[in-house]
Amino acid sequence: MLKRPHEYALRVSLTRLAVLSAVLVPATIAAGSAIAETRAEPFPAWPEPVIQEKLSVDEAKAIVAERTKPQTEWKGPTSGPKAPTGDFTIAYVSPDQSYTPHVLWGKGVEEGAKALGWKVMTFNGQGTVSGTLAAMQQALAANPTAIVTPADANALQKPIKDAVARHIPVIGIHATAFPGPSPDLGLYHNIVSNPAEIGQTEAAYVIAMSAGKAHNIHMVDNSYAIARFKAKATTTPIANCSDCKMLETINMPLGDASARMNAAVSGLLARYGDSWWMTTCCDGYYTNVAAALRAAGASTDKIKLVGADAPPSAYDMIRKGGFEVASVPEPSSLFGYMAVDAVVHAMAGQEPAHFVQPVFLIVKDNVDSEGGKNNEFVPSNNFACHYVNIWKGTNTACK
Numbered sequence: 001m002l003k004r005p006h007e008y009a010l011r012v013s014l015t016r017l018a019v020l021s022a023v024l025v026p027a028t029i030a031a032g033s034a035i036a037e038t039r040a041e042p043f044p045a046w047p048e049p050v051i052q053e054k055l056s057v058d059e060a061k062a063i064v065a066e067r068t069k070p071q072t073e074w075k076g077p078t079s080g081p082k083a084p085t086g087d088f089t090i091a092y093v094s095p096d097q098s099y100t101p102h103v104l105w106g107k108g109v110e111e112g113a114k115a116l117g118w119k120v121m122t123f124n125g126q127g128t129v130s131g132t133l134a135a136m137q138q139a140l141a142a143n144p145t146a147i148v149t150p151a152d153a154n155a156l157q158k159p160i161k162d163a164v165a166r167h168i169p170v171i172g173i174h175a176t177a178f179p180g181p182s183p184d185l186g187l188y189h190n191i192v193s194n195p196a197e198i199g200q201t202e203a204a205y206v207i208a209m210s211a212g213k214a215h216n217i218h219m220v221d222n223s224y225a226i227a228r229f230k231a232k233a234t235t236t237p238i239a240n241c242s243d244c245k246m247l248e249t250i251n252m253p254l255g256d257a258s259a260r261m262n263a264a265v266s267g268l269l270a271r272y273g274d275s276w277w278m279t280t281c282c283d284g285y286y287t288n289v290a291a292a293l294r295a296a297g298a299s300t301d302k303i304k305l306v307g308a309d310a311p312p313s314a315y316d317m318i319r320k321g322g323f324e325v326a327s328v329p330e331p332s333s334l335f336g337y338m339a340v341d342a343v344v345h346a347m348a349g350q351e352p353a354h355f356v357q358p359v360f361l362i363v364k365d366n367v368d369s370e371g372g373k374n375n376e377f378v379p380s381n382n383f384a385c386h387y388v389n390i391w392k393g394t395n396t397a398c399k
Contacts, residue, residue: 038145040169042188043351046180049196049229055237060208067201067361070369071379074386074398076355080341081348083391089119090343091139093149096127100311101330102150104376105173108336109148115388116340118145129155136160140168146188146343148336150174152224153185160186169346171339174330177226179356189342189352191335195226197359198328199233202279202306205326205361207241209304210277214238217268218249219280219289227281230308234279247272257288265292275302283307283314283327290323298323310362312375319367326363329377337387344391 055063092109094102110120123139125132132151136159139147146169153160153175160170169188176182179192206214216238220231231249239246248268252260268276278289286305293303300323307314310329317324334357342352360370360377371378385398 037349038167038347039349040164040167042181042183045183049194051196051233051236052200053236054240055204055207057207057212060204063204064208067359068363068366071360071381074381077353080353080390081344081350082393083116083344084347088145089121091142091144091147092120092122093135093139093147095125095132095151097124104332105150105335108333109339111333112337112340116391148339153187171342173335173339177229188346191338193330193359194356195230196233198308199230201328201359201361202234203237205306206238206277212241213243214277215245215247216277216279217247219285220251221254222251230281254284257285261288262292269296274298277304279306282309283311286324287313293323315367315375318362318364328359328361331357332376332378334383337383341387
């Protein structure tokens, strides 16, 4: 018996819908699973860096010789997940775009993302905690694939937790003291040089150049975890050097440096005379320290400053033979590429690459090498080529 026309049409429509659903559902599931693969929860933390307790003069000289060499050899990853293609956006939340390292790290993020056809949106915290919190909220509102930030992660816990809950991985650059994932702070990865090696390098230079007889002062901003750790890594070998002497450790907030430095330097000269070394967590102090020393008539032959981070002012002082004689720089654009690589790993659900860029030491003899002509540390190991090979699955010769 013939079926009624409307029943037959209905059954045909349902059959077509079932076939169409069979085609579409797997595609939808596949697309959903690709998004779900992105992991925002951090993997376990890496082992804490180990501080070297003692350095002989010969050991110190060997460290200085090794870390002032050009960094032509790539010691980073040579394999890893391929980057997905598509319309992806990284939010770069800078706590202060007037601070040169933050600008240069962001530049590296932009360069790495551009190589993949991705976008970067930059949000500026304008140099305040409240401004940076607002910038993080703006970044979250943009619903990015990932967030990269050099801001102190301790001060951003609510927006970081919100990001992780929304499956948006947060990658820090100097956001906490140690390299690697930071489960306690919600960071999928934190990119920073080994702070134990930074402190060790500062100490090695002081011990080597003073022939193990330095009298040293250390200046630190104790509000930063990484600064406290670097202070311990720097001062411990000097304190344990038999003919050296740790005179004093001064805690000075970086924001107070310009207002308090003249009085602080006058006090140091009154207490310890006009012949000593100074080490520090960060070169941001040294423009004010040098100005105060010049005003007091101190000699660059007797007082020598050794720093870390190396903003342009440090390069300039070392180059011109001012009070600062050495600094341990942080890489500029390389850190941005490392951040993009961490995003690629997160999107693949894999832990970040176990790579920490070896420490470099700037002195007058090498101040213009490894990017120094432009007042930044850019290793000559062609890192960009190596990362692009991994991300795109290519085999370009990286010369």
